[in-house]
Ligand SMILES: NC(=O)C1=CN([C@@H]2O[C@H](COP(=O)(O)OP(=O)(O)OC[C@H]3O[C@@H](n4cnc5c(N)ncnc54)[C@H](OP(=O)(O)O)[C@@H]3O)[C@@H](O)[C@H]2O)C=CC1
């Protein structure tokens with residue numbers, strides 16, 4: 001049995017897990033695919049760096065091209081990160097007939113269509129299961145498991161770092177900065193954690209899920225994005241008091257052939273299964289016209305969960321090699337996309353206002369909502385613990401984004417409003 005030879009780009013958090021699984025599960029893997037799997041070359045940035053897994057030093061190189069151009073290598077596993085330079089490695093590897101596994105959502109969200117088209121042209125596989133929700137096999141589920149259905153909604157906690165931060169802030173009262181440092185140390189955060197906390201990482205993942213779920217070409221700029229860096233402990237406490245959990249939620253919704261897609265901190269009603277997803281765990285809720293509600297849950301980041309998905313892709317490629325069917329599974333979006341307008345995007349809102357503590361203010365404020373056709377589920381006025389202003393806490397019924405924007409613009413010009421303290425989407 002000729003071994004299948006793998007070139008690994010990156011030996012950081014995920015790469016280390018890949019080596020551990022390929023070595024630790026070798027017997028089982030090779031019996032599944034009918035050949036041994038060997039990691040032949042590994043590209044790293046710093047040759048001398050300490051590695052927590054033992055590797056033959058002669059396999060290491062600081063030049064990824066050496067791995068890409070090695071004629072002995074059949075499959076490239078890219079767990080290095082980066083976008084433009086990494087894209088050029090992948091395209092050249094495909095030109096050379098090598099199959100690709102990647103965990104790189106940045107690359108796939110921005111250049112997935114081009115890479116998949118090249119893969120099809122070269123009859124190569126490009127699999128990217130680990131790029132969304134770490135250890136949850138959601139990509140294969142959307143492509144294969146739901147091929148018969150029409151997916152109407154995908155809602156996900158798809159960033160482990162921010163869920164870890166929000167959970168620790170909510171359950172332990174921990175500070176944002178301390179928990180972010182812990183997430184970095186545990187290998188959950190991106191090299192630049194701004195993309196986690198500002199929602200970009202989740203937006204890239206939602207663009208991938210939207211493309212596969214709605215079978216259209218969702219691009220990153222189609223996703224409206226807001227991260228968690230402005231979420232305060234007070235906001236989390238208000239959410240809890242009202243019966244919600246604060247989550248960074250990606251939401252992709254479709255109506256007929258139009259869709260909207262966003263990532264934003266969202267107050268999720270306790271009792272919705274997604275409200276109970278804590279720590280580094282991710283969950284993807286999928287609503288299909290035929291199947292109804294489904295939900296997929298598991299670790300969204302970290303060495304071994306992510307490596308599980310990477311190595312599963314490797315196994316799938318080798319099985320295809322044996323059958324001679326590589327390159328057949330690239331998804332080609334079949335529809336032109338149509339984004340919903342702000343008039344068509346409808347959801348409930350939580351608004352916290354600091355206002356003058358005097359008679360008539362509440363009536364003035366509720367009037368603004370009525371004027372812009374936004375009806376209210378609940379309104380509470382109470383003194384503010386820390387200053388002479390009063391607080392008004394409002395939860396709306398479903399309202400269009402366009403009308404809510406009008407309300408908020410109107411508030412900007414109202415003297416009695418000291419501050420629009422917080423505005424969040426409400427789900428569930
Ligand atoms: N961490 C996670 O939980 C998850 C990560 N991902 C994705 O997986 C990929 C890898 O993430 P992760 O393992 O956390 O990242 P790390 O930063 O831990 O590892 C990156 C690895 O790539 C190597 N590397 C970086 N740049 C170069 C370069 N120019 N040439 C050669 N080697 C290079 C580094 O070398 P050296 O070790 O010498 O510094 C390191 O081994 C990213 O795309 C990430 O978004 C996806 C899902 C989950």
Ligand SMILES: N[C@@H](CC=O)C(=O)O
Nearest residue numbers: 159160161189190301
């Ligand atoms: N930084 C990402 C890693 C996995 O994609 C996250 O926290 O989810």
